[in-house]
Amino acid sequence: MTLAEELASKRKSAQASEPAVAKQAPVVGSQIGSTQFHSLLQQEISVTSNTVSEQIVNYIKYSLCRDSTNIDVFGMYMASSSTLRNKLIDNWMKTQQVQQETRAKSVNYLSLEFLMGRALTNSLYNMEVGQTYAESLRDLGFKLEDIQSEEQDAALGNGGLGRLAACFIDSLACMNIPAWGYGLRYNYGMFKQHIENGYQTESPDYWLKHGCPFPLVERLDREYVIRFGGWTEMETVNGKMHFKWTGGSMVKAVAYDCLCPGHHTQNVANIRLWSARPYTEFQLGSHNSGDFYNAIKEKADSENITFVLYPNDSTEEGKKLRLKQEYFFVSASIQDIMKRADEMQIEYKDLANHFAIQLNDTHPALSIPELMRVLLDEKDFEWEDAWKVINKVFSYTNHTILPEALEKWPIHICKELLPRHTDIILEINRRFLLQIQQGGATADMIRNMSLVDDTGCRYLRMANLAIVGSHAVNGVAALHSQIIVDATFHDFAVVDPSKFHNVTNGVTPRRWIAQCNPQLAHFITKHLKKAGYIQREVDWVGNMDLLKHLVQLEQQPAALQELLNIKLLNKQRLARYIERHVPNCGGKIPETMIFDTQVKRIHEYKRQQLNILQAISFYIQLKAMTPEQRSKTFAPGVCKIFAGKAASAYENAKRIIKLITAVGDIVNNDPETKDFLRVVFIPNYNVSSAEIIFPATEISEQISTAGMEASGTGNMKACMNGALIIGTLDGANVEIQEQVGDDNIFIFGALTEQVNMIRQKFRAGQQLQLPKQMKDALEAIKSGMFGNVDYFAPLVNGLMSGNDYYCCVVDFEEYNQVYIEDVLPTYRDRAMWATMMLNNVARMGFFSSDRSIQNYCDKIWNVKPIQVGGLNME
Numbered sequence: 097m098t099l100a101e102e103l104a105s106k107r108k109s110a111q112a113s114e115p116a117v118a119k120q121a122p123v124v125g126s127q128i129g130s131t132q133f134h135s136l137l138q139q140e141i142s143v144t145s146n147t148v149s150e151q152i153v154n155y156i157k158y159s160l161c162r163d164s165t166n167i168d169v170f171g172m173y174m175a176s177s178s179t180l181r182n183k184l185i186d187n188w189m190k191t192q193q194v195q196q197e198t199r200a201k202s203v204n205y206l207s208l209e210f211l212m213g214r215a216l217t218n219s220l221y222n223m224e225v226g227q228t229y230a231e232s233l234r235d236l237g238f239k240l241e242d243i244q245s246e247e248q249d250a251a252l253g254n255g256g257l258g259r260l261a262a263c264f265i266d267s268l269a270c271m272n273i274p275a276w277g278y279g280l281r282y283n284y285g286m287f288k289q290h291i292e293n294g295y296q297t298e299s300p301d302y303w304l305k306h307g308c309p310f311p312l313v314e315r316l317d318r319e320y321v322i323r324f325g326g327w328t329e330m331e332t333v334n335g336k337m338h339f340k341w342t343g344g345s346m347v348k349a350v351a352y353d354c355l356c357p358g359h360h361t362q363n364v365a366n367i368r369l370w371s372a373r374p375y376t377e378f379q380l381g382s383h384n385s386g387d388f389y390n391a392i393k394e395k396a397d398s399e400n401i402t403f404v405l406y407p408n409d410s411t412e413e414g415k416k417l418r419l420k421q422e423y424f425f426v427s428a429s430i431q432d433i434m435k436r437a438d439e440m441q442i443e444y445k446d447l448a449n450h451f452a453i454q455l456n457d458t459h460p461a462l463s464i465p466e467l468m469r470v471l472l473d474e475k476d477f478e479w480e481d482a483w484k485v486i487n488k489v490f491s492y493t494n495h496t497i498l499p500e501a502l503e504k505w506p507i508h509i510c511k512e513l514l515p516r517h518t519d520i521i522l523e524i525n526r527r528f529l530l531q532i533q534q535g536g537a538t539a540d541m542i543r544n545m546s547l548v549d550d551t552g553c554r555y556l557r558m559a560n561l562a563i564v565g566s567h568a569v570n571g572v573a574a575l576h577s578q579i580i581v582d583a584t585f586h587d588f589a590v591v592d593p594s595k596f597h598n599v600t601n602g603v604t605p606r607r608w609i610a611q612c613n614p615q616l617a618h619f620i621t622k623h624l625k626k627a628g629y630i631q632r633e634v635d636w637v638g639n640m641d642l643l644k645h646l647v648q649l650e651q652q653p654a655a656l657q658e659l660l661n662i663k664l665l666n667k668q669r670l671a672r673y674i675e676r677h678v679p680n681c682g683g684k685i686p687e688t689m690i691f692d693t694q695v696k697r698i699h700e701y702k703r704q705q706l707n708i709l710q711a712i713s714f715y716i717q718l719k720a721m722t723p724e725q726r727s728k729t730f731a732p733g734v735c736k737i738f739a740g741k742a743a744s745a746y747e748n749a750k751r752i753i754k755l756i757t758a759v760g761d762i763v764n765n766d767p768e769t770k771d772f773l774r775v776v777f778i779p780n781y782n783v784s785s786a787e788i789i790f791p792a793t794e795i796s797e798q799i800s801t802a803g804m805e806a807s808g809t810g811n812m813k814a815c816m817n818g819a820l821i822i823g824t825l826d827g828a829n830v831e832i833q834e835q836v837g838d839d840n841i842f843i844f845g846a847l848t849e850q851v852n853m854i855r856q857k858f859r860a861g862q863q864l865q866l867p868k869q870m871k872d873a874l875e876a877i878k879s880g881m882f883g884n885v886d887y888f889a890p891l892v893n894g895l896m897s898g899n900d901y902y903c904c905v906v907d908f909e910e911y912n913q914v915y916i917e918d919v920l921p922t923y924r925d926r927a928m929w930a931t932m933m934l935n936n937v938a939r940m941g942f943f944s945s946d947r948s949i950q951n952y953c954d955k956i957w958n959v960k961p962i963q964v965g966g967l968n969m970e
């Protein structure tokens with residue numbers, strides 16, 4: 097056989113084994129079953145107290161097969177969440193029906209991360225059945241809180257980007273906007289962090305160990321086939337030439353729906369998460385008995401695709417598998433969107449009137465060439481017509497400007513895995529470059545804007561693809577969006593300035609005030625009601641601007657005292673948590689200390705090293721003082737609380753964690769200082785621990801090098817809970833300062849332009865003078881005060897030798913000065929502090945994710961709310 101014949105015969109056999117279309121769901125409206133059956137199907141679950149108890153007991157008995165001898169709290173959690181899921185499904189069906197009937201335009205939020213945290217508390221709250229469940233469970237002899245704490249976090253995200261997606265879905269659901277999230281159902285989410293001997297260790301987070309957790313629903317009726325590899329063929333259909341992608345290997349995507357109820361509405365948003373399955377189950381039959389390994393290898397390779405969440409902040413990962421993961425995600429999601437269009441009988445040319453697709457960073461950027469391929473090769477579109485649809489459908493959010501974080505894929509890998517898409521991307525590029533050239537772009541501009549990076553092995557630039565394919569590009573805070581336009585994507589903004597927007601991030605007040613800080617929520621409700629602005633809590637959680645009326649309480653000492661009392665209760669709760677989870681915390685944490693927290697991923701640009709160096713400096717100063725001087729300067733003391741995970745391959749971040757725990761070992765156990773300074777590292781930071789930390793935070797450290805943190809959202813969560821920020825003018829801190837006013841935030845440090853200038857001077861060889869206190873702190877580490885001299889050396893030597901990319905040396909003095917001369921004295925004035933807390937709570941309306949979503953709807957998506965059913969009833 098010649099090579100050509102061999103290839104032809106391979107192609108034939110590959111085609112023969114291909115499915116024409118993916119498995120079809122039953123036809124909508126099909127009449128299988130009796131009329132009685134269909135009318136029973138229409139009935140909804142009741143949620144009165146006695147029926148909830150009955151449903152729980154039924155589940156315990158008939159699904160878990162338990163009797164009086166073997167009931168446990170986890171079983172009660174399973175039963176409670178499963179009965180709630182039934183109601184949620186009722187509401188979801190209603191939502192779907194309305195969406196189908198109205199064919200209303202929907203938002204489709206494509207994100208490889210959704211950091212959901214626990215769902216039971218959130219669903220009970222949003223569906224307004226918390227009371228009912230609490231009573232039913234009490235009747236059965238259980239406490240709702242105990243049951244809630246049985247739930248594992250769903251941690252399908254790394255940090256800010258994934259949590260933002262979760263907050264956005266909540267807002268979309270609450271605001272009655274037809275909304276779908278698309279993501280992946282990883283078998284293993286964000287790793288669990290342990291602190292062993294002061295070092296971070298990691299273990300897998302197998303969140304699926306008890307099967308399909310609440311509020312997921314397995315949808316065996318929604319599955320698609322995804323292709324990898326193969327080649328492109330030309331074929332003629334009705335006298336017209338077509339490209340056809342064929343051959344290669346196939347994988348199946350199965351849907352899991354994560355139902356997200358809105359608050360005070362029956363509207364439900366759905367996050368459809370894809371799980372990879374082998375295309376053909378064990379090929380044992382067709383293999384020789386000896387080839388068992390190869391028979392199951394295909395299964396293992398397929399399932400590998402959704403096995404584990406990738407770290408978003410590390411450059412050290414298996415690139416090819418990540419690309420596979422991205423395409424798998426994109427292909428399943430686009431197929432599903434097309435199928436929904438079919439079900440609503442929407443013509444593909446009108447796709448943009450019914451679907452807005454938002455790309456959460458560049459991870460789903462391949463959906464642009466994927467939809468292009470489907471329209472061209474499968475739906476018979478001309479290039480120009482397809483491109484018009486694409487451009488109206490897609491929009492892209494950028495979440496970081498760190499150059500090393502901008503995704504690019506070696507072309508040879510793309511060609512091997514996605515030959516047709518690579519051709520399409522190159523054609524998009526050809527046309528785009530021609531167009532800008534004709535518009536007068538210079539050679540430099542063309543090089544910057546090309547979708548192909550010609551250095552090294554040649555790469556495809558995903559950000560450039562996302563920009564060219566989208567009608568709108570946005571940054572996540574005003575400063576960040578400005579940097580995008582001025583620097584990161586400067587040339588694109590010159591060519592098409594109207595494409596660039598800012599949508600400042602926000603967080604959901606349902607989770608980040610009402611659920612995690614019920615005492616504060618009660619305070620807000622009580623006072624807004626008293627002043628006649630609202631009647632119930634629902635009135636402000638959905639309209640956070642009303643909080644501004646709270647500033648009137650400035651004049652009421654009793655209200656200010658209430659606020660201080662609430663903070664104290666939350667501090668006590670966090671202190672107990674720390675005493676349980678941080679072995680070296682030095683015993684009982686004095687509740688009078690300032691609770692100063694820095695909780696976020698560990699990264700040099702976020703500058704946990706600056707914070708811990710300050711702690712060391714405080715310690716050195718304290719040791720040199722008399723007891724009277726200590727009280728005068730440092731009373732009532734500072735408890736520096738850190739939490740956050742380091743990417744497992746990020747050595748310097750891991751060193752910072754060890755330095756924090758090593759400093760804690762010394763200062764927490766020194767009787768001379770432990771009443772004035774504690775340093776604790778809370779292990780395994782996640783959404784659930786954040787829900788305990790933010791309500792207790794008094795000072796929130798938002799100290800990234802100016803220009804490097806795109807937005808930050810922990811800053812918003814902290815302020816909403818009455819914390820004050822000590823921070824740089826970076827990310828959303830800038831807008832927080834605008835909202836709360838200069839007097840209610842502690843700002844220090846170099847500005848973005850100054851950072852740029854300082855870096856230029858470094859490059860020109862200018863040496864920095866180390867401030868004395870910083871030098872002392874570095875010398876202390878070097879001297880072995882915290883052990884591990886060699887291990888810490890890379891952190892210390894870098895700074896000592898003037899290698900200060902993150903500007904720690906530059907900002908250290910002002911940071912210290914603001915802390916000692918401003919934060920501490922202000923804190924001692926309790927009335928003043930309470931007023932500042934009040935101002936922070938009252939002026940956070942802008943940072944509700946509802947406002948962000950409204951901005952997206954108005955500026956980018958052009959999507960309107962639709963009402964589903966009536967309101968929830970208690």
Ligand code: 26V
Pocket residue numbers: 255256257258260408409410411457495496498500501502572601699805806807808809827
């Ligand atoms: C990616 C990488 C990749 C390579 C090495 C270093 C590194 C560091 C950070 C990242 C971040 C990836 C994207 C991300 O998570 N961005 C975060 O998005 C949040 C939501 O918009 C925003 O609040 C945070 O400021 C931003 O860092």
